Amino acid sequence: MLAHPPDHTNIITIERHIFEEQRSHPEATGVLTSLLYDLALAGKVIASQTTRGGLLEILGRTGDINIQGEEVMKLDQLADRMIYRLNDHTGRLAVMASEEKENILPIPENYPTGKYVLVYDPLDGSSNIDYNVSIGTIFAIYRRKTIQGHGTIEDCLQKGRDLVAAGYFIYGASTMFVYSSGMGVHGFTLDPSVGEFLLTHPNIRIPDNPKYYSVNQGYENHWSEGVKRFTQYLHGRDGEMKGLSLRYIGSMVADFHRNLLAGGIYYYPTDSKNPKFTSGKLRLLYECAPLAFIAEQAGGYGSDGKRNLLDIEPTSLHGRTPMFIGNRGLVEKAEEFISLYD
Numbered sequence: 001m002l003a004h005p006p007d008h009t010n011i012i013t014i015e016r017h018i019f020e021e022q023r024s025h026p027e028a029t030g031v032l033t034s035l036l037y038d039l040a041l042a043g044k045v046i047a048s049q050t051t052r053g054g055l056l057e058i059l060g061r062t063g064d065i066n067i068q069g070e071e072v073m074k075l076d077q078l079a080d081r082m083i084y085r086l087n088d089h090t091g092r093l094a095v096m097a098s099e100e101k102e103n104i105l106p107i108p109e110n111y112p113t114g115k116y117v118l119v120y121d122p123l124d125g126s127s128n129i130d131y132n133v134s135i136g137t138i139f140a141i142y143r144r145k146t147i148q149g150h151g152t153i154e155d156c157l158q159k160g161r162d163l164v165a166a167g168y169f170i171y172g173a174s175t176m177f178v179y180s181s182g183m184g185v186h187g188f189t190l191d192p193s194v195g196e197f198l199l200t201h202p203n204i205r206i207p208d209n210p211k212y213y214s215v216n217q218g219y220e221n222h223w224s225e226g227v228k229r230f231t232q233y234l235h236g237r238d239g240e241m242k243g244l245s246l247r248y249i250g251s252m253v254a255d256f257h258r259n260l261l262a263g264g265i266y267y268y269p270t271d272s273k274n275p276k277f278t279s280g281k282l283r284l285l286y287e288c289a290p291l292a293f294i295a296e297q298a299g300g301y302g303s304d305g306k307r308n309l310l311d312i313e314p315t316s317l318h319g320r321t322p323m324f325i326g327n328r329g330l331v332e333k334a335e336e337f338i339s340l341y342d
């Protein structure tokens with residue numbers, strides 16, 4: 001027998017953490033708690049599939065019929081369907097919207113509706129899937145605006161300032177779940193041996209001294225004068241600051257996550273030479289607003305180069321925006337360069 005039994009009181013599972021957060025809101029009904037827990041389950045299922053990524057090549061290609069007579073799905077479609085299916089019948093949601101789908105995703109007629117709205121990017125950084133590079137899932141939860149029945153597009157088109165909670169999963173060397181419900185940012189790591197997310201990063205704050213800047217510098221010739229000059233500033237060329245190191249994975253969740261922990265800035269500005277991206281590449285609803293909410297909760301800031309991303313009212317489900325996100329001082333500096341030179 002052990003002289004001192006192991007102390008498990010410091011092991012905080014995601015369930016315990018979400019539940020304890022709920023207790024500090026006496027008016028809470030538990031619906032949000034359950035919704036976050038449903039999402040944690042979706043993250044676990046997607047994580048288990050991402051580790052099988054390369055096996056699709058030998059076990060069947062997209063469009064093939066597998067041994068059970070089902071069509072082999074691409075990982076992003078699979079993640080999209082998984083999140084929808086795990087949330088369509090719970091009675092917690094009025095409506096959903098996914099980056100993968102053109103229109104809103106109604107709750108099926110035979111299931112009850114609830115008071116929340118879920119918008120999500122099922123697999124962010126999907127161009128990295130084939131190369132075994134970290135990818136992620138981003139989600140955002142709003143309160144419905146319509147009173148009852150099936151939710152509408154109006155419920156989905158809300159500004160980030162009105163978010164109830166937001167978070168992401170990162171499928172990397174380990175799987176992490178990082179979320180905020182407006183009481184700081186907390187990170188959990190999936191322990192695959194027990195299949196549970198355990199609290200590993202409580203109260204994440206972006207460090208004051210940034211280390212990295214992250215941008216696709218291959219597009220530099222397409223940037224505005226303000227963005228070019230801001231990038232030179234980050235290199236430390238005007239002597240005002242020590243130059244930062246460049247790190248760019250090309251999976252926004254992974255780039256954002258690293259900079260959240262190490263300090264830094266990620267940006268994806270407008271691209272004057274690519275007509276598709278003249279107003280930026282990233283989607284306000286599914287990518288920028290949720291990460292801006294997390295950044296702000298961690299002491300950072302997200303901007304479109306002129307204003308706070310959380311204050312921008314989306315006008316369509318798939319609207320794009322330029323984005324600068326990370327250490328507040330750096331993002332404000334980007335705004336300063338843009339207002340001076342653009």
Ligand code: FDP
Binds near residue numbers: 123126127252253255
């Ligand atoms: P992807 O197209 O692979 O889904 O969300 C879009 C996104 O990835 C971000 O995750 C990523 O940071 C960015 O686009 C990468 O774009 P570039 O290849 O143009 O750098």
